Amino acid sequence: MCEIGWYLHMEKSSLRIGADPCQVFSALYHEPGAIFLESQRPSFTDRYSYIAWNPEKVFEGSIAELNKDEFFSFISSCSRDYFVAGYIGYEACQWIEDLPSPGAKDKPNPDIYLAAYPQFLVFDHIQKTWSSWHKDAPPALPKSYRQRSQSGSSKMLGFNQSKTTYLKNVGHVLDYIRAGDVYQINYTQRVYFNCRQDLFDLYLRLKQIQPVSYAAFINLGKGTVISGSPELFLRLKQDTVLSKPMKGTRKRSREARIDRRLRRELKESEKDQAENVMIVDLMRNDLGRFCEYGSIKVPRLYVVEGYDTVYQMVSYVNGMIRNGTRVSDMIRATFPPGSITGAPKKRAMEIIYQLEPHQRGVYCGAIGCFFQNKMTLNVAIRTLELWDGQGVLGVGGGIVADSDPELEYEESILKARASMMALGIEL
Secondary structure, X not given: OOOOOOOOOOEEEXXXXXXXXXXXXXXXXXXXXXXXXXXXXXXXXXXXXXEEOOOOEEEEEOOOOOOHHHHHHHHHHHHHHOEEEEEEOHHHHHHHOOOOOOOEOOOOOOOEEEEEEOEEEEEEOOOOEEEEEEOOOOOOOOOOOOOOOOOEEEEEEEEOOOHHHHHHHHHHHHHHHHOOOOOEEEEEEEEEEEEEEOHHHHXXXXXXXXXXXXXXXXXXXXXXXXXXXXXXXXXXXXXXXXXXOEEEEEEOOOOHHHHHHHHHHHHHOHHHHHHHHHHHHHHHHHHOOOEOOOOOEEEEEEEEEEOOOEEEEXXXXXXXXXXXXXXXXXXXXXXXXXXXXXXXXXXXXXXXXXXXXXXXXXXXXXXXXXXXXEEEEEEOOOEEEEEOOEXXXXXXXXXXXXXXXXXXXXXXHHHHHHHHHHHOOOO
């Protein structure tokens, strides 16, 4: 995920490893602090996967316990000398804006987990080469890799709200839109399940069902995060920042003729274009807080990307950062991602906290890495939080003036389908 160059504080070594990234991580995933950031749809812009383990420092906890200045300091100071990776949960929005109290917390995993690693591995999917970055000696690598296990099972437990409640709250969102409070709100619900299976095997099944560009596996010690996110929140490379907001979804069909029609339908949908461009404008505004005047561009608008179960509409927004801008400045200006809040952003977040019964956790936050002045963060959608044989998945969608509550409910279920398929659960 993160584009890495040469830096003073770490040395680079070329490696010969006769295994792919998943095989290598299969020998490490059980270790607390092990993290895997994988580009499952390699391209020249998304060509690297990263593996890190044995962190030297960890910043984790709940928003109520942690200090926001220490959080931003951890990113700025540690990323000069370490590979910093992990997640920033949605509830960090409370550090950015003055918001109402959130709903109940329904899982024990920390709101924020960031770890500083003195070594990490990089796999270049284009060149098919491995390299190691390390502060001291090159890290000891596993000499053998585990075989996949197909044992285990999962069971659906239910949602955090009934369909009736979901439709009623979408109706409340539409009332706010008609009253002029907001133009769009991303309303979500949560799916609970038991999971009695090997978690890295679950990750591999999810990859097989729906590969994405910004996948992640994080061993928290007492919990696990598995992300199958297709959406880029922020990428900083040299002096350019890129965001790829994703709004607009259609299910796919196994019949080629119908599948082509669904793709064209999404591409030409005025509703989905309106939903997408609202977030594009929001991101342009957020990037404008730290980019050079006149540098913000939208080089691609309404691009339809195909995944195994869905089509998604994506746009590209980029800009040139001003001199002196720090990574912490960019997070303050843009977090949480606009595609999972709404517009105007602050009012949308206030309404989300009024209507949603539970905190979002990692879901709708950001997962990724920081190194020196480089950064890549996904939007933590299609993301599973797991602990003690239990798990939760958040799903939702953008509500705009002409949204149909029934169709919005169906879209939220559609977005859960790949993860549920990987778990062996039918929705």
